[in-house]
Amino acid sequence: MVDTVNQKKKISLPFKKKTIAKEQLSRGEKIFNAVNTFFFLLFTFVCAYPFYYIFINTISDNKLSAAGKILFLPKGIHFENYLKIFEIPNISSAFTISIARTLIGTALTVLCCAFLGFMMTQTKMTGRKFVYRFFVTTMYVSAGTIPVYILFTQLGLLDNFLVYIIPGMVSAYNMVLVKTYCESSIPASLQESAEIDGAGILTVFFKVVLPLMVPILATLAIFTAVGQWNNFMDTVLYVTREDLHTLQYVLYRYLTQATALANEVNSGNMAADQIAANAQTAQSVKLTVTMCVVLPIFAIYPFFQRFFVKGITIGAVKG
Structure with a gap:
């Protein structure tokens, strides 16, 4: 009986805590x-x-x-360099146009490319392979500037705000990223379950698939927003109305004028009082314009950065 009690006491005794020494790093x-x-x-x-x-x-x-x-x-x-920027004519309207085209263009591009990429994963879709290959072909073949200009003229997009939005709503590259993401990260069983419950294709996309696309959507948003914000060639080619000029184009013209003014100063074609009045140099204008262009992208990138790496990695696994 005594042995049994002693055994129980031995069993109930707590184990001694082993002190684990910290691993020492080698040289x-x-x-x-x-x-x-x-x-x-x-x-x-x-x-x-x-x-x-x-x-x-x-x-x-x-x-x-x-x-x-x-x-x-x-x-x-x-801070006179930045104050000079705000004195540029039409700078406020140009800033508004750039923000509007960036927000609207990014939202519509992300939505259209997400839906198109999702549809390319639907095996029941008639002609799916042909449509997919047709879009991919546009990544390698382009009509050129003149045919595009004629097309925009016939569509009434010249001197129209929509010229900033409609041409970029569909991107074959973005579509490939979304298609690959859907195939590798979203189980097909989710769509099958929703369809069994009576959901249509639009319901499946907006209520089931779209909420699961956040990483790739953030990636597309970064690509599109940077492209929309920095682009000014469409303004040069298709827009003559000053109230539709973008910030990039206005700053580009300002930079060109400042460079021309600096050349006149260096060539001695300006009077002494004009040179004294021109406190800015060509380099100061270039650097100030660069900061004005880059700062908005710096402001929004941290909010999307945590999704960017995951989205672009998953979307680039296969095409």
Whole structure:
């Protein structure tokens, strides 16, 4: 009886906690971590410094900036370069047009490409392979500028805000990304279950598939938004109305005028009072325009970055 009690006591005794010593890194591992950290810090500096350089030169004395004396710290800080940008004629309307085309164009492009890519996964669709190959062919074959101009003329898109929206609503590349994402990440059983419950193709797309496409949709949104915001060639080719000019085109004209003015200064064709009145240099205008163009993209990219890598990786597995 005593032995039985002793056995129970032995069983009920708590196990001794084993102290696990922290693993010591070897000398080679420490050297590797140090070199790795140094490399990534250097890489970060190489990526970030050009933007920092541009910014400090836009707020520094223009003469010092033109002489190449602003490298790490700003000197003679002022914000006249940015104030000059806001004095450009039609700059407010151009900014509004650029924002409108970016928001509307991005939303419609993402929606159309998402639906088209989803439809390319439907095996029941008649002529699906032909349609898919037809769209992919457009990635390699283009009609050219003149036929496109004639087509836009017949469609009434010249001097029309829709010329910024309609031509880019469908992209074969974006369609391929969505198609691949649907095939690799969204189980077909979800659509089958919805169809058994009586859901149609539009219900399946908007209520079942679309909410699961967030990573690839964010990727498409980044691609499209950057393209819409930076594009100004469509303004050059198809738009003559000043109230439809985009911010990129207005800044491009401003940069061209500033460069021409700087050439006149260098050639001695301007009077001394005109030269004194022209505080800006060609380089200060270029750098300020660059910052105005890049800042909006910097502002929105962090909100989409966490989806970007996953979306583009999954969408690029196969075509």
